[in-house]
Amino acid sequence: MITDSHKVTRYFKLAPDCYLIAGKKDAALYDVHRSRIMLLDKRAHKILRRCEDNVPLGEWLGNSGMHLLLTLQDEGLGSFDSAPAYVEKLLLHSPAQWKGFCIQPPSYSRVDWCITNHCDFNCEFCGSRGETLSWQSCQTCLRRNKTTEVLLVYNNPEELVAQIASLGVKILNIRGGNPLLALDRLQRILRAAQSYPELGVVITTPVTGRTLDPLLPLFRETVVQLNIIVFGLDDKVTKAVCGGTNVWQQQLAIIDALVEAEHPPFLTFLLSPLTRRKRSEYQNYVKYRWGIEPSFAEVYPRRDIEEGVRFSHVGKKTKPLSPWQSMDEFFSRIQSYSCTYGNFEIGLDSKIRPCAGLDQVCGEIVDDSLRVALSSHELYDIWEMGKTKVYPCNHCALRFACQDCIAVEFAGSQEPALKQAYCPFDPVNGRQGAHSIKWGPPEFVTSLRVKNG
Ligand code: SF4
Numbered sequence: 001m002i003t004d005s006h007k008v009t010r011y012f013k014l015a016p017d018c019y020l021i022a023g024k025k026d027a028a029l030y031d032v033h034r035s036r037i038m039l040l041d042k043r044a045h046k047i048l049r050r051c052e053d054n055v056p057l058g059e060w061l062g063n064s065g066m067h068l069l070l071t072l073q074d075e076g077l078g079s080f081d082s083a084p085a086y087v088e089k090l091l092l093h094s095p096a097q098w099k100g101f102c103i104q105p106p107s108y109s110r111v112d113w114c115i116t117n118h119c120d121f122n123c124e125f126c127g128s129r130g131e132t133l134s135w136q137s138c139q140t141c142l143r144r145n146k147t148t149e150v151l152l153v154y155n156n157p158e159e160l161v162a163q164i165a166s167l168g169v170k171i172l173n174i175r176g177g178n179p180l181l182a183l184d185r186l187q188r189i190l191r192a193a194q195s196y197p198e199l200g201v202v203i204t205t206p207v208t209g210r211t212l213d214p215l216l217p218l219f220r221e222t223v224v225q226l227n228i229i230v231f232g233l234d235d236k237v238t239k240a241v242c243g244g245t246n247v248w249q250q251q252l253a254i255i256d257a258l259v260e261a262e263h264p265p266f267l268t269f270l271l272s273p274l275t276r277r278k279r280s281e282y283q284n285y286v287k288y289r290w291g292i293e294p295s296f297a298e299v300y301p302r303r304d305i306e307e308g309v310r311f312s313h314v315g316k317k318t319k320p321l322s323p324w325q326s327m328d329e330f331f332s333r334i335q336s337y338s339c340t341y342g343n344f345e346i347g348l349d350s351k352i353r354p355c356a357g358l359d360q361v362c363g364e365i366v367d368d369s370l371r372v373a374l375s376s377h378e379l380y381d382i383w384e385m386g387k388t389k390v391y392p393c394n395h396c397a398l399r400f401a402c403q404d405c406i407a408v409e410f411a412g413s414q415e416p417a418l419k420q421a422y423c424p425f426d427p428v429n430g431r432q433g434a435h436s437i438k439w440g441p442p443e444f445v446t447s448l449r450v451k452n453g
């Protein structure tokens with residue numbers, strides 16, 4: 001009920017760390033400090049929009065509207081005042097970016113370095129980029145193409161390691177194909193990396209094809225972690241996926257030995273049509289046996305996707321979002337593309353690309369030098385391709401709560417069936433609004449509705 005004290009001379013303003021974000025059809029209230037969002041119905045949005053525009057409270061609010069504002073006040077998300085307040089919240093709504101007089105140099109965090117295209121297996125989906133669609137492929141050994149060995153243009157891997165370390169890179173991820181099949185090159189890189197204790201090294205490999213013995217002394221002296229690509233938990237399944245015999249038995253023995261030696265690897269399951277429903281089974285097994293939380297990546301033929309197959313983290317009406325861990329992380333999401341920011345890939349062809357999953361060439365290593373390769377703007381433009389810049393996510397009220405790599409994959413895409421594989425919500429052409437989707441985790445996304453009256 002509106003009392004005298006709430007009448008027309010009063011205003012309501014959202015707290016400075018609380019943002020009203022509108023999409024094309026929906027709107028959401030972001031409580032940045034407590035890392036949560038509230039999906040608004042049309043009426044709640046209209047009321048809060050008017051409040052943010054400093055429209056004096058009045059009869060237009062109604063009792064249920066006043067109840068909404070009082071609830072927000074009780075939760076510390078806004079307050080009443082006798083004068084309009086002007087809080088600068090343009091950051092989230094303005095396409096213009098503030099640039100300082102001295103622009104900060106780029107901050108590099110991870111380099112994926114493809115050192116070979118060789119592999120002892122023959123997964124059907126590998127190296128067929130045009131016919132497949134993948135998710136998180138940067139975590140795997142998936143190749144761009146199957147050409148046996150493209151000419152390596154750089155001659156001096158030690159020099160490249162030195163340059164990578166001098167950029168302040170934290171993780172050097174060595175991938176292939178199977179880097180163990182380029183043992184000489186791999187050993188040279190690991191030996192060179194020993195001089196840079198700040199540089200963590202990850203080797204992404206199915207860990208088969210060659211014994212690890214020659215590498216073990218280097219593991220002890222360098223901060224090296226194996227990221228083992230796993231296809232399934234029995235030899236029948238792994239044979240069907242990659243064509244190798246006893247693959248799981250070999251991997252099992254190696255993982256057991258690494259865990260026993262207190263050097264547990266990362267494990268990444270590469271799910272494909274045969275194993276796509278096994279996600280929780282695999283996760284439970286690995287957690288129970290070794291106490292390891294595995295990662296998942298997926299790859300499917302495009303024709304399956306066109307027929308309605310989705311990546312296993314989304315459902316027909318469900319989609320997980322990503323709570324931010326700090327205010328800094330939230331603000332960085334607004335202007336950057338979270339999963340590529342700070343990263344680049346060095347390909348076998350010496351080309352620089354944003355990551356192993358994206359094909360856009362951003363530079364090229366010439367004369368073993370990264371300097372020229374990293375001096376053009378293409379890579380940094382992609383780093384800054386936040387969801388405010390790509391269609392259709394720029395029309396979604398949940399765009400700052402979602403970190404799916406769909407943003408770049410589908411920038412300007414004319415293939416809506418493919419987008420559906422990553423996200424069931426269409427913020428532009430979809431018939432149903434964001435309320436029709438079950439977003440997760442449940443404590444992160446709630447709903448704020450205003451009853452009529
Ligand atoms: S094991 Fe990895 S690199 Fe080899 S074929 Fe399979 S996906 Fe490709």
Ligand code: SF4
Pocket residue numbers: 135136137138139339340355356357358405408
């Ligand atoms: S877009 Fe992101 S998640 Fe996808 S492959 Fe690239 S870095 Fe990985």
Ligand code: SF4
Pocket residue numbers: 319387392393396397398399400402403404406407422423424425426427
């Ligand atoms: S992927 Fe889906 S939820 Fe995420 S911003 Fe795009 S439309 Fe919204």
